[in-house]
Amino acid sequence: MFRNLLLLILLCVFTGCGYNEFGELSAPARDDLPMNIELKELRAHYKGEPVTINAPLVIGGYVTANDRSDNFYRTIIIQDVDDVSEPTHGAVELRIGLYSLYHLFPEGRYVAVRAEGLTLSDYNGILQLGLEPAESGSTLPGYFGYRAVMDQYVVPGTSSCVVEPIVFEHVGNFSETMCGCLVRITSVRLAADTSVTWGIESGWNNKPQTAYRIFIDRSGTSFAVVTSGYADFAGETVPREEVSITGILSYGRTDTGREMYMIKMRDIRDVIR
Amino acid sequence: MKKTILLVFAVLAGQSLCGQNNEYDYYLKNDVVQQGFLFGLNSEPELFYFPPEGSADLFTRMSTYNFSAVRYARRGYDYFGDGAVLNGIDLSDELDGYPDYSLLSGLRRAKLPSIRLVGTDVADMGNSVLGETEEFVADATSFAPGHTVSVYGTNRRQRFGLKVSSAGTWARHWSYAVSGIRRWGRDATVQGVFTDETALSLMVSRSLGLNHRLTFYALGTANERGMRSSATREAFDLTGDIYYNPSWGYFDGEVRNSRVSKEFQPLFLASYNGKVRDKTELEVSAAYRFGKSGYSSLAWYDAQTPYPDYYRNMPSYADNPTAATLITELWERRDPVATQVNWTELCRMNAMSSDGSAYILEDRMEDIRRFQIVATARTRFDRRTEAVYGLRFKTSRTRFYKEMKDLLSGAPVSDIDCYLIDDEMFGDKLANDVRHPDRRIDVGDRFGYDYRMRSDRYEAFASLRYTDRRFRFAASVNASQSTLRRQGYYEKELFPGNRSFGNSKRLSFETYAVKVAAGYSFSPIHNINLSLQSGRTAPEYGNLFLSPNYTNETIAEPKTVGQTAADLDYVLTLNPMKCKIALFYARTTDATEVYRYYDDLFSVYSDMMLSDISKRYYGLEAALQYDLSSRLSLSAIASWGRYTYDSDPTVSIVEDASGEIRVTNAKSYLKGYRCSTSPGRAVSAELEYNAYGWIASLTYSYMADRYVSATPLRRMERAYNLAASPEGFTEFVSQERLEDASVVDLFLLRSFSVGRSRMTLLFSVNNLLNRKFIYGGYEQMRIMRRGSGTSQQWTPFDSKYLYGYGRSYYVSVSCKF
Known part of the structure; x- marks a missing residue:
């Protein structure tokens, strides 16, 4: 009987290979697709x-x-x-x-x-x-x-490659060819006197709405920070002190019809106090 | 010499072990529904080729295996209609009510003797199930002494297997029966499906004098199995592959499956059996089972679903013709980037994430601790009359939790509710456990949910039998009191305090079953039997809690389920023919079911509770065995039945996150719809030749009247009233009938002596003609909206199906010595 038990143990020796192990992913097989135009x-x-x-x-x-x-x-x-x-x-x-x-x-x-x-x-x-x-x-x-x-x-x-923003001190240095680029403008302040949030989480129709918050640089030139009401930071209060704002630059019309440069932030970390 | 032969067997089998990862190899409620669904699909030939010894019911023997090519449950009862007993120990799961598949499988592979009782048959233990009860006996003295080594190969669910067993006596008064089984390999037909299992069965019996015996039994099965998932017809048609399995994908060129089950839950049993008085035998058994089981699943945090056949990934969803054409081309050429899980991309995304993995592989675990003790006495008053009576106590503690299986090349994640991340109302209540906030979950950590179900059951049973030359009478009664309670270990932010943490309300049920059977033999040739049953059983735990993973909330009015049944059969024994015809009827009432699903009309995750569910099962079974000659015999069975809903259940729908009752006292018009558990008509005929050490049989089986499982949602007014046309209405309410299925099976066995050993060669082919048919299907609980405004249209989601296996083989070589 004991010899048979030994045979049973033999069974266990032949354990199956790992049928579903993941392990470390190997390096990618291909290089990046090269561009032919900048x-x-x-x-x-x-x-x-x-x-x-x-x-x-x-x-x-x-x-x-x-x-x-x-x-x-x-x-x-x-x-x-x-x-x-x-x-x-x-x-x-x-x-x-x-x-x-x-x-x-x-x-x-x-x-x-x-x-x-x-x-x-x-x-x-x-x-x-x-x-x-x-x-x-x-x-x-x-x-x-x-x-x-x-x-x-x-x-x-x-x-x-983490793209660093192009840094500006004045709105006047923006140009329309930079629209779409990541920019940072330093030393700007909220123009409004009242406390506002970045976006409108619940607007006139109880739905989130985009907000345009006007900021001014040190030379007094305005630009807007545009934030969707669906953004996860839309409900956060816009700081009143001087800050730096990073985001994607564009040029267009705000909700009041004014045409100006606009910056759209990626997230709340794009506001640097 | 014997040892050498055995070693050669083992080594040859072992040579096949490695290399199973080769990608060129041919590459398995709703989880509860899926598991029950796959029960029959997982059945394997070796479980049924040697019918349980002692089973005299031809229909039972033939139907269990011959109809397993499709979804089949005898008399239409769902899988929880069956029971199993081992030396008096009730093997039914106290929470689900049905016996564990892998435990049953282990007992059958260990070749424990058993008998099968059907329907209203009066069992000694007074069982209350409607379906079949398999009674196993663990007694080492009942095994024929000798040693057996078997090697087998198959192409279904695994490739190879090796079994070693031995039985005999050892020292004075000791008997033993041991067996070990090892099976492994990938399915040859369905990619992603594999089996890796080791099972050990150890039984020792000690005779204590002439009339007393002690038996100790241990059964342990450690297995890991890759599973198959159902899919829509669109996916099968586009891939041109009826075995398309969306659960797997390539990881660095290797096939990896997202749905893998694993289990190790050994059972230990001790039994005393002896004559305590002149006419009374006593059996006392105690059993303890513990261990873990689980199955894996992908989960994702604020990310796109990784499952390739998600409806939005299919060409039928694309309203852009260019996109639809492009997606169709990808599916038709079976580009795995489109048709399978893209593990490589998931891992790369995780590796780039700065905030923990977006995609993970989690294990949904069950950790059981179950103890049971039963004492049964059998008193033979005289040679005609005997009574069996006893007491049973069962206690069960089952811990449910999620465990991180693999971070897929990413970093640990926060323990938050991934379903609420984008929720407008509750997106700020994400913590799964506010008592341990801000935990980062690494591989092996528990997360998500963690709770325990505690149940206890006290049972008393008794049966009385009277048998004389012509008349037989039996009656049994079984009464029990059971309690159930949830204990939460996580306090979910969405359900603070006792809503999720600590003990739930204690649920208590008193159940009973009464069976009466009488039979009369007009002569040795003609016999009739009538059996009646009535009783009430406790509901499954999943139908008592709205969302047991997360809350202690129970349904409003938990009730026991009523069962009544009747059997009338006629047996004709007239050599060379034996024939049995049985009429059966059963009805269940007051059942409750809870569905957890995404409600497209409310656009929220919801819990749907159905109450006052009644079902009716009636029909006829016939079995015939005819000895055409001393070597040739014909066996045939047939069944005809109607298994339907017998009421329009009352429906309530509760929003899962807020607990708001969205629908109350509505109706789901299910009355008359077919239960999808079994074909309504089934026939099987077997011609067998048995002589000179040869057994050869050819079997033809035909199964018809099969239906897709109906969802209650589509039979509610709030759903079918969305239909814009009569055709649309029909699409909502009609129940799809599946095509008829037929299979031809071949079985060959040759047994001969080699010296003092006995060799047995077995070869079988299932579905010899390689017929294609759907194994089973179910309707999804989803409704699709297309368009908006006046052009908005609602249609039910496509149903999901699994196809039955095509031609499969099984070969084994056994040596008994």
């Missing part, structure tokens, strides 16, 4: 109205803004850096149309885009790439909307 040259292809790119352009840049705080909705912004990793004035918004993009496109991740067949347009000075507009007459490129579609054009890379 992002800052993309603006030359836009002539004032939506245009379909017919050339096999491949652009690339590093993610500077995503939907992590829900201030950017279903889109990401990528910006190029030069050889010494200094930010350039090349940036574009990609109209992805999916949710929770910040996992796939964290800040700093390299993203390449096969632009052929895509529509290039502009909104508040920011270049946008996407599918053809969903409605006729619209200037907004359509969202990719589906992962399978996005994968045809957008190729997440393996390299990364």
